[in-house]
Amino acid sequence: MAFHWSSTATQTLSAAALSALLLTSAMKHFRDPGFYRQVVPDYLCRDEHGSPAAPPASAAVASTRPLAVMTRDEWIALSGLVEAGAAVGLLIPATRRVTATGVAALFGVFLSGHVDAIRRAYGPDGSPVQRKVHTVRLPLQVPLILWAWSLRNAGRRTGS
Template sequence: MSGRTSRRVLAGIFVFAGMMHFIIPASYVRIMPPWLPWHLELVYLSGVLEMAGGMGLLIPRTRRAAGIGLILLLIAVWPANLQMLLAARAADKPIWHEALLWIRLPLQLPLIWWIWRASRSPEGEISRAARGAR
C-alpha cells in the first residue's frame, strides 16, 4: 500500500471512529475506567482528537504532529480497552467475545506502528506539497 493510500485509509478510520463518539457516546462512556472523571466529556474530547488527527494525516504540514498525537491518543485510551475486557469478564460474556477483546489489546502496537510509518512522509512529497501551496 502506498504512503498516500495508507494515510487515506488511516484518516478514514480515525475520522469515522471520532464521529462515532458523537453518534453513540453512551457506548464509549460505558467502557471508561471508573477512576477517570468526566466520562462524557472525555469521550467527546477523544472523538474530536481522533477526527483532527485523521484529517491532520492528510495535510503534509501537520502530518508528523497528527501522527504523534494519534499515537499518544492510542496510548491514552488503552485503559478503556482494558476496562472493556474487564467488564466483559465480570459480565460473563461468551468466550469468543472475551477472546476478541484480548486480541484487541496487543493490536494497538501494529496500529501505532502503522500511524508512525504513515505520518513519516518522504521529503520529496513534502517539498512538492509545499511548492504547490505557494
C-alpha cells in the same frame, strides 16, 4: 510504461486510510457513544451528574479519583473531537508527522482504557459478550499504534 508506487504515494494513501478510519470512529463517538462507554476507565470519570451537592459517599469516591475531571460522556465526546482533528491533520503533509506522533500517543493512551475494560469484563460483573468484544478490541490497538507511528516518516527515503 510500468507504474511505480513511490514511498510518498504509499505514505499518502496510508495516511488517507488512517484518516478515514479516525473520522469514521469520531462520527461513531457521537452517533453511538455507548460503544465507547466501557473503554473509558472509571478513574477518569467524575459523577455523571456533576452535581456540587453530591452525597458524602460520592465525595469519598471523588477524592480517590484525582484524574476524574469529566464525565464519561464528556471523555467520549472529547476523544471524538480529537480523532476528527487528527483525521484532518493526517491529510495535510505539513502536519502529518506531528499528527501521526500524536495519534500513536493517543492510541497508546486508549490502550489503558482497553486494559481496564478487559479487566472489568473478566471480573465478577463481566458478561460473555463483554469478554469477547474486549478480547478482540485490546490487541487491535497494537497495529493501530504501529500504523500511526509508521506515518511519521512520510516522504523520507529509506536508503534504496
